[in-house]
Amino acid sequence: MPYAKKEERSILDKIKQTKKLNVVLLNAPSTYYIGTEGPQGFEYDLLKSYADHLGVDLNITAAHTIKEAIELSKNPNIHITSASLAKTSQREQHFHFGPSYFEVQEQVICNRSMLLGSKFPRDVEDLEGLSIMVGDDTSYSETLKALQADGFEINATTTSQYSTEELLEKVAKHEIDCTVADSNIYALNLRYFPEIALAFSISGREQLAWLLPKNEKKLEADMYAWLNDYNQKGKMTQLKDHYYSYILFFDYYNTKMFYKRMKNRLPKYEKYFKNAAKKFDIPWTLLASVSYQESHWNPKAKSFTGVRGLMMLTKRTAKILGVKNRLNPRESVRGGTRHLKQMIKFVPKEVEGENRLKFALAAYNIGMGHIKDAQRLAKKLGLNQNVWSDLKIVLPLLSQKKYYRTLKYGYARGAEPVKYVEAIYNYKDILDKQKEGLVTP
Numbered sequence: 483m484p485y486a487k488k489e490e491r492s493i494l495d496k497i498k499q500t501k502k503l504n505v506v507l508l509n510a511p512s513t514y515y516i517g518t519e520g521p522q523g524f525e526y527d528l529l530k531s532y533a534d535h536l537g538v539d540l541n542i543t544a545a546h547t548i549k550e551a552i553e554l555s556k557n558p559n560i561h562i563t564s565a566s567l568a569k570t571s572q573r574e575q576h577f578h579f580g581p582s583y584f585e586v587q588e589q590v591i592c593n594r595s596m597l598l599g600s601k602f603p604r605d606v607e608d609l610e611g612l613s614i615m616v617g618d619d620t621s622y623s624e625t626l627k628a629l630q631a632d633g634f635e636i637n638a639t640t641t642s643q644y645s646t647e648e649l650l651e652k653v654a655k656h657e658i659d660c661t662v663a664d665s666n667i668y669a670l671n672l673r674y675f676p677e678i679a680l681a682f683s684i685s686g687r688e689q690l691a692w693l694l695p696k697n698e699k700k701l702e703a704d705m706y707a708w709l710n711d712y713n714q715k716g717k718m719t720q721l722k723d724h725y726y727s728y729i730l731f732f733d734y735y736n737t738k739m740f741y742k743r744m745k746n747r748l749p750k751y752e753k754y755f756k757n758a759a760k761k762f763d764i765p766w767t768l769l770a771s772v773s774y775q776e777s778h779w780n781p782k783a784k785s786f787t788g789v790r791g792l793m794m795l796t797k798r799t800a801k802i803l804g805v806k807n808r809l810n811p812r813e814s815v816r817g818g819t820r821h822l823k824q825m826i827k828f829v830p831k832e833v834e835g836e837n838r839l840k841f842a843l844a845a846y847n848i849g850m851g852h853i854k855d856a857q858r859l860a861k862k863l864g865l866n867q868n869v870w871s872d873l874k875i876v877l878p879l880l881s882q883k884k885y886y887r888t889l890k891y892g893y894a895r896g897a898e899p900v901k902y903v904e905a906i907y908n909y910k911d912i913l914d915k916q917k918e919g920l921v922t923p
Contacts, residue, residue, distance in 0.1 A: 492700040492701065504560050505543070505561060506544075509545065510566075510667075511647060512524060514564075531712065532708055535708050547617055547643075548566075551567075552577075558695075564692050564693075567691065568691075569691045570688070578695065578698075580705050583691065585688070586664040586667075590680075590684050591650060591662070591663050591680060592681045593656045609635075610634070614636065614661065615641055615644075615658045615661055617645065617646055619642075620662075646664075650663060664688075692705070723871035723874075740912065748770065751779060754812050755767075755773070755815060757816075758815050764819060764822065767910045767914050768839070768906070772793065773793055775902060775905050776793055780792070781810075781814065791809050794818075795821070803817040825845045825846050825850065832868045840870040841853055844900075848898065852894040854891075855886075855890055856880060857873065874903070877900050
């Protein structure tokens with residue numbers, strides 16, 4: 483009988499046997515970082531979902547630059563490398579890519595003050611004479627080298643010392659004129675570095691993808707099947723909504739004012755937010771963000787409708803909540819937090835996780851009756867009435883007669899609670915990053 487060669491186990495089989503998925507993750511706001519509630523980041527959440535699908539633990543090796551991530555990917559024990567890596571033709575010659583999960587464009591990002599002069603670039607030819615720095619072994623360095631080879635005079639240096647986010651900070655401080663970053667990285671960091679500005683896109687659409695071991699067909703096929711199912715179930719839409727939806731509301735002046743008031747107003751009231759957070763089990767940064775959206779942390783604020791104080795309570799609501807003086811910061815914060823906690827309880831039990839808090843915030847702004855109307859309409863339109871990413875599509879329809887005439891609570895300015903929730907999460911994100919030491923107010 484001829485000798486039968488024993489078939490070598492696949493990497494996927496080994497992962498399932500050891501119960502560990504070994505991944506390299508870029509330590510950056512756009513991918514993976516340790517936040518106030520533990521590990522966070524778009525790519526971390528995506529890989530954690532894949533690990534859960536396999537029924538294994540996620541074993542993370544952190545990299546601090548793309549060059550470092552690529553070097554670590556060569557370790558035979560690493561199963562996946564996730565570092566916002568664009569699938570370029572040059573990289574495909576040396577590495578094996580798995581499924582694509584995000585589409586981006588490379589963008590030239592420069593200091594905002596240059597807009598006031600003649601130095602702000604509008605195309606590649608305008609880059610001549612500017613100080614530009616990008617990371618080693620990035621798709622950006624590939625792009626700039628290709629342009630230099632084509633004859634463009636570009637004074638670009640590469641570095642292995644700084645991450646893309648750190649280079650954006652250098653641009654914000656005008657230590658360099660410009661850098662290049664993927665569109666998603668720029669969009670996420672604009673809130674933290676409001677002095678940066680988009681000059682122009684320097685590439686076409688590119689796909690971000692994971693690096694996988696070569697000749698590992700079984701793991702690759704499983705990842706493609708899982709990601710397809712993840713997309714089909716609407717989970718990718720929810721994940722993108724969680725990390726990217728509120729970046730669309732960036733406003734330079736408002737963001738600059740927010741940073742200013744973080745310094746000169748927030749310290750006076752921070753203790754009230756923290757005390758209320760502890761009592762009602764709601765993050766203090768969220769309470770502070772609600773208050774900023776309502777009153778800009780002005781305890782004497784008053785609207786034309788008569789709502790007053792840090793949390794802008796109506797007379798009727800204040801009375802129900804036992805708030806005797808709406809202009810008293812401690813009472814206002816305590817009353818507003820109790821009101822939000824009640825809203826959370828009123829949200830239907832089918833709404834889970836972070837969706838529950840976003841529904842409650844929308845109800846804080848527009849009333850729970852309109853939220854339930856929007857849920858009914860979402861179901862009627864074939865959308866998921868229990869997730870915020872679908873509800874915020876439906877809410878603006880409450881101002882259209884063909885929809886609101888059939889609803890119990892009728893007309894509502896439904897676009898307002900969408901902007902309200904997104905603005906609050908924008909402020910909360912900045913406060914969280916400042917608390918973690920990632921942002922200096």
